[in-house]
Amino acid sequence: MTDVLRYRPTAAELSYTFGGREPVARIKSGDILDTYTEDCFGGVVRGVGDLPSQVCEFPYLNPVTGPFFVEGAEPGDTLALHFVSITPARDWAVSSTFPHFGALTATHTTAMLHEPLEERVWVYEIDKADKLVRYAARNSDFTVDLPLDPMHGTVGVAPGAFEARMTIVPDAHGGNMDTPELRAGTTVYFGVNVPGALFALGDGHARQGQGEVSGVAVEAAMDTVVAVELIKGVATPTPRLETDDHLMSAGSARPLEDAFRMSQHDLVTWVADAGKLDVLDSYQLISQAGEAPVGNVCDANYTMVAKVAKRYLPTVDMYQGAHARLRALADSYR
Amino acid sequence: MTDVLRYRPTAAELSYTFGGREPVARIKSGDILDTYTEDCFGGVVRGVGDLPSQVCEFPYLNPVTGPFFVEGAEPGDTLALHFVSITPARDWAVSSTFPHFGALTATHTTAMLHEPLEERVWVYEIDKADKLVRYAARNSDFTVDLPLDPMHGTVGVAPGAFEARMTIVPDAHGGNMDTPELRAGTTVYFGVNVPGALFALGDGHARQGQGEVSGVAVEAAMDTVVAVELIKGVATPTPRLETDDHLMSAGSARPLEDAFRMSQHDLVTWVADAGKLDVLDSYQLISQAGEAPVGNVCDANYTMVAKVAKRYLPTVDMYQGAHARLRALADSYR
Amino acid sequence: MTDVLRYRPTAAELSYTFGGREPVARIKSGDILDTYTEDCFGGVVRGVGDLPSQVCEFPYLNPVTGPFFVEGAEPGDTLALHFVSITPARDWAVSSTFPHFGALTATHTTAMLHEPLEERVWVYEIDKADKLVRYAARNSDFTVDLPLDPMHGTVGVAPGAFEARMTIVPDAHGGNMDTPELRAGTTVYFGVNVPGALFALGDGHARQGQGEVSGVAVEAAMDTVVAVELIKGVATPTPRLETDDHLMSAGSARPLEDAFRMSQHDLVTWVADAGKLDVLDSYQLISQAGEAPVGNVCDANYTMVAKVAKRYLPTVDMYQGAHARLRALADSYR
Amino acid sequence: MTDVLRYRPTAAELSYTFGGREPVARIKSGDILDTYTEDCFGGVVRGVGDLPSQVCEFPYLNPVTGPFFVEGAEPGDTLALHFVSITPARDWAVSSTFPHFGALTATHTTAMLHEPLEERVWVYEIDKADKLVRYAARNSDFTVDLPLDPMHGTVGVAPGAFEARMTIVPDAHGGNMDTPELRAGTTVYFGVNVPGALFALGDGHARQGQGEVSGVAVEAAMDTVVAVELIKGVATPTPRLETDDHLMSAGSARPLEDAFRMSQHDLVTWVADAGKLDVLDSYQLISQAGEAPVGNVCDANYTMVAKVAKRYLPTVDMYQGAHARLRALADSYR
Known part of the structure; x- marks a missing residue:
């Protein structure tokens, strides 16, 4: 309810x-x-x-x-x-x-x-x-x-x-x-x-x-x-984002390359784990298919986002389908 | 010829x-x-x-x-x-x-x-x-x-x-x-x-x-x-890119925030100069309308690009219209 | 008492x-x-x-x-x-x-x-x-x-x-x-x-x-x-250290050059203020007489210390002589 | 001659x-x-x-x-x-x-x-x-x-x-x-x-x-x-310094922590190699006995030096005793 x-x-x-x-x-x-x-x-x-x-x-x-x-x-x-x-x-x-x-x-x-x-x-x-x-x-x-x-x-x-x-x-x-x-x-x-x-x-x-x-x-x-x-019972090491089309990991640190590393490292290992890819195979895939939208380069920590389109990934069901469920819930509210 | x-x-x-x-x-x-x-x-x-x-x-x-x-x-x-x-x-x-x-x-x-x-x-x-x-x-x-x-x-x-x-x-x-x-x-x-x-x-x-x-x-x-x-007679301090729709400045340095700063600084001052905007007005405009596509975060220097759509800028004629001329030349060659 | x-x-x-x-x-x-x-x-x-x-x-x-x-x-x-x-x-x-x-x-x-x-x-x-x-x-x-x-x-x-x-x-x-x-x-x-x-x-x-x-x-x-x-009534922007012979400012940040900048900036402005030196004159003096002992390059922020021997400074009385008083208090306790 | x-x-x-x-x-x-x-x-x-x-x-x-x-x-x-x-x-x-x-x-x-x-x-x-x-x-x-x-x-x-x-x-x-x-x-x-x-x-x-x-x-x-x-026949990966009392490695890079890492990495591995210490044992020794004098934090690359007193090291004969020979040559010239 x-x-x-x-x-x-x-x-x-x-x-x-x-x-x-x-x-x-x-x-x-x-x-x-x-x-x-x-x-x-x-x-x-x-x-x-x-x-x-x-x-x-x-x-x-x-x-x-x-x-x-x-x-x-x-x-x-x-x-x-x-x-x-x-x-x-x-x-x-x-x-x-x-x-x-x-x-x-x-x-x-x-x-x-x-x-x-x-x-x-x-x-x-x-x-x-x-x-x-x-x-x-x-x-x-x-x-x-x-x-x-x-x-x-x-x-x-x-x-x-x-x-x-x-x-x-x-x-x-x-x-x-x-x-x-x-x-x-x-x-x-x-x-x-x-x-x-x-x-x-x-x-x-x-x-x-x-x-x-x-x-x-x-x-x-x-x-x-x-x-x-x-x-319940699922840990998340750094903020992650999901849309209908994309998966993203956010990393916040200084210098900016560390924010980049954190975000890319999380996306590489997240995709490897969820997609049953070897870590280096995931590293390679993200290296060619990934995006890196900049968040902020002004705050106490800088924020970088690592992003990849779901269509380039093995079938993955992140967080037991939470995004799809929340999307449906959102639709029901509007 | x-x-x-x-x-x-x-x-x-x-x-x-x-x-x-x-x-x-x-x-x-x-x-x-x-x-x-x-x-x-x-x-x-x-x-x-x-x-x-x-x-x-x-x-x-x-x-x-x-x-x-x-x-x-x-x-x-x-x-x-x-x-x-x-x-x-x-x-x-x-x-x-x-x-x-x-x-x-x-x-x-x-x-x-x-x-x-x-x-x-x-x-x-x-x-x-x-x-x-x-x-x-x-x-x-x-x-x-x-x-x-x-x-x-x-x-x-x-x-x-x-x-x-x-x-x-x-x-x-x-x-x-x-x-x-x-x-x-x-x-x-x-x-x-x-x-x-x-x-x-x-x-x-x-x-x-x-x-x-x-x-x-x-x-x-x-x-x-x-x-x-x-x-002739026009200097360019850092590599710049132009497409039909966008202007870009590239900055290469370490740490990554310096590559970011160099690229944004050049775009802000370039737009200010060409668009007859006060520098802070240009800074504000780029801050809200700009993009920051990441180049490399692996080479001897890292590269960031600062990018803005021309449609958000005052009428500007960069490099005496070189891009349009080259575009036409390219079309004639294909 | x-x-x-x-x-x-x-x-x-x-x-x-x-x-x-x-x-x-x-x-x-x-x-x-x-x-x-x-x-x-x-x-x-x-x-x-x-x-x-x-x-x-x-x-x-x-x-x-x-x-x-x-x-x-x-x-x-x-x-x-x-x-x-x-x-x-x-x-x-x-x-x-x-x-x-x-x-x-x-x-x-x-x-x-x-x-x-x-x-x-x-x-x-x-x-x-x-x-x-x-x-x-x-x-x-x-x-x-x-x-x-x-x-x-x-x-x-x-x-x-x-x-x-x-x-x-x-x-x-x-x-x-x-x-x-x-x-x-x-x-x-x-x-x-x-x-x-x-x-x-x-x-x-x-x-x-x-x-x-x-x-x-x-x-x-x-x-x-x-x-x-x-x-009372005296502010301190960043941790400072004093010995019988030296003044020091500590800066903690990433990247390491920012910790360096913070520590040197504080020492330069502190010496300028206390020693009645123009800021650029203080900058010059610290640049030639100063030391920069590294604190940590491993913690969540890195720490650098800027340090200068008191004998190279104009007569300065930092914090109303607190160090000398505390030194005497320490001697009385031992 | x-x-x-x-x-x-x-x-x-x-x-x-x-x-x-x-x-x-x-x-x-x-x-x-x-x-x-x-x-x-x-x-x-x-x-x-x-x-x-x-x-x-x-x-x-x-x-x-x-x-x-x-x-x-x-x-x-x-x-x-x-x-x-x-x-x-x-x-x-x-x-x-x-x-x-x-x-x-x-x-x-x-x-x-x-x-x-x-x-x-x-x-x-x-x-x-x-x-x-x-x-x-x-x-x-x-x-x-x-x-x-x-x-x-x-x-x-x-x-x-x-x-x-x-x-x-x-x-x-x-x-x-x-x-x-x-x-x-x-x-x-x-x-x-x-x-x-x-x-x-x-x-x-x-x-x-x-x-x-x-x-x-x-x-x-x-x-x-x-x-x-x-x-002849001995390679040196980064500039190294030797005095009668100390060994040093210099690293030049940005950000400053990378100059620090390069200098410390070279000193740790140099001492391990020359002193027949396991690398982690050398890392530990340098961590407690080492110094890190700052070179420059203003040039195109920043320079850090890693330094350790020879008296804390296993008997080492760096570069086949070059420093001692050059010292003697210097004495003969003065």
Whole structure:
């Protein structure tokens, strides 16, 4: 029996870590979560005069909705979250530069003696009917419509080893992976580290480029629907994604080649295991048939995704068919 | 007046560096080169028993055809090479693992105490009619057809500063970038460093995955046609690519985030300059509209490509319309 | 009035994170802590047959003693810990290889397809009288005495932003920096992130080489005495160290050049600020007079230290003379 | 019979690459070279108004003296160069910042949108009698004497594989390693890649800090004496250094952890091989007894050195006692 959990957080209920927080609600495998997520600025950057470094207060950045306690989830299980729909909650979104944050600027870790780049805000109009977001240059009159492609930058579970991590950090528990692959129609799998899994999500993007070069996407509050399945007794070492057509593994680390290695290593061994291929045969197949969509190259860890079309693989039935089941559940809800 | 230079190298004429070699032929702007490139193993890996580390001899790896002297090319100019066609010269191709080479193995530089992974060869059938390459597992009977997608892993000009570089190294002069974006229909631009530019090409791939994870693609000898244009007085800092629909910049460096930074930095500043956008406005636009296809994560330098669809840009006329002209020249040749 | 807090933890009181734990005791500025730390294996690796991966259980690794609540410490303050003495608590210590951990092996993040290196344990005799540790090869009869040079691999405070981090991670809050500079006679400064600072320490090493190449030092339980001072209203961005002769800044990040940048950036700006030098003048001075002792190149973040002799600096009085005061306090205790 | 080759280059004879150049002179094993090297700026930066980017012309930077052809040297041999003396040729030296060069600035490869830091020159007085160099701040009146510690930043042989490399690049052939360990009393070993070895040297530093943070040391022209020995039939994979007390291996790569890995890997396997230790026993010994002095973190490749005191090793006789022989030869010359 599918229940629908409708949950809209108050500002005070927002969370800024994965781990270290009490759940805001409970949900069971087979249920649907219908919720709302605030944007990465907590909704306070609303115009070009709202400089994030002035209107936001560290560490109250990148709020997530949750965590949600999944009934029966135990360490060693896998949590599958299928994104049924991700819909911008407003008719605008924002982006910005942020002092010493992004791929083409000195940062806290890539520490240099440069002054920060100019902090600047861009406001995007969202046209949900035509599925467009409108970019407008700040220092000239150039504008252009880009495809609306809603996704969540941040989704994950509580980490293990008694840790609590800022929501802006991506790691084995998920978190701020900032991959455009996390859109509606995608199932994401996480290894469960603590009882109840304690998943949370946020950081909606109306769209983003690969790598999130400037460090900030087209940031948007979202109305989001997620279908939930708990897969007992199956472990997942790093976040994995599945669509109707593709399998993916995400790796988050620095330097970027390690994120690449982690993602490719997981996909190679996952395919080998599930497809009954010798590991080197899988390595060879992924080397010729695989893709490597970049997630983020700006966060505390960088994220790379390894991706392969299912049609190139031996018959595989990942997670006992969870994606197909969740897809059907999603269809029944719409 | 377009001339066609037909050149098929003897084994002794193959080159193993960019720079440090006399030209094999001369060509002028507006001409077409119709040539042949040997595969990265020099054609000696022909079956699963031909282990590359045994049948190949360092440094006689990754031969290129050339260099070609472009009449009138001087440092500070740009050489545009348009790939008219890239056609596998045989009905088979090969791939392999290679000791201590690839992204998921200890290497010479990522030095570790592990023994090398098993060296293994895969032979692919090429079906040019149906545009397929057939993968066959070595340790099981799984086979699958992958799309034929011919490209050149290695193309470039002589480097500056009196350097000569092994053909397996990608850098500002091009070289072994191993990006699948270098297929027929693409124009690639190189800054000229020495009189005559001295371009060369090789390392054909019947296809490769993004990142060339195992270090070796589906390696194939190629019959290749290139249209040549010299753009006087315009410098190019890093290899750039153009298709009918996209602009791209390639960056080659380690760690991988630096290759990413170089490629994105060049694309951001190139678009800003050509599109009369403020640099931060360009940074913002590329951040939301850009792609970042991975080239290689296995060579002496890693290669990333920054890519954006022209339809999202202000009206731009790159290199005085060279791509359109070369496209027309290519059409006239077919 | 100096009080001495004598605290010896039970096994159940050991902590495995910085942050997320209640304090085990309270201490005030000007007091001395006389305590005991277990080794990184929790004391269960006692002979060459005790393979760590078999006798230890994740995440119960690298236990620290604490956390200690410092009266009056608030975010924005600095905590100074002066190591009065660090004395091996036993007459032996151990080291090992550990599967997929260390600088010369594939790891979880530098993910590769290699099997782990052999797991092997070395037992060292400690001669406290002659200040020696005795290395003995496992596969031959070679032995050699190395200088005893006791230090703590792990010391830090609770992180900010509601985080809790495994004790094996070094970051801005300190943690598992694994620098041989953390020996008796050194004062270490940490920025306070939470009320009470909540410092903890552990992971004693009878000695270690620079970089801790194999990932495991000469691991020893320690009897350690620390003098504590709270410096109100002075912030510290990254762990800093001071001895009678040197100033040091520690940076922890990946890749290793970022740890280097962070440490050098902090030292350059710290010296500029305290010594009333222009930043570029400080950059120049550190560039010619500075040292860069490697901490670890094996942990979740790598640690580099930037170091300069005080005799090369303008007259500087760091932290209002805290080191000299703590030094005197230490002398009074011995 | 020891001959002394006295060679003082004209400006036109200076070389800007390793490889790709004809030898300037020939020398035989057992001989002594008494020569002069110009500073990295070619001697044209002589005062604070001489900004390097204005008075120097790329690629005429970092000139080396040589190359010298060593009689009988063949690929597979090892060339040993013992630095008998390194003496500043003038009573002044210079340093500077340089646009987009150095560890704490955006660079060509760590590409960012920042403007370059201010370009500034510092002139150092050299006091050879008291063995001091005097630093003087530019924006205040602070001055300090630092120890004179002359060294060569650049020394190497021609690379293999038909390559020619700019002198500013360090790699397996040596080059611009910029390690302070390369001082008088040190023997450096290079694998020979081409007939005659073709060694060259330059880039004297009156002193430098570890890491050469700003990218430029205390740059000085040098009068340098080198004793030469050719070791037939013994290969050397990466530059190695030997003093009376220490063995060292140098690794040059990016990211910095790879330079660390290469240097440690070579030292571990070199000691294992020469000392008849099992590789893991050597790994363990180096992990506890080793040092890791940083070379440069600013050049095209970064350089790390792995170092261990001979007194901690099994009796080893490296390169058939070459260092001791060269030491004796050096003594006979002084």
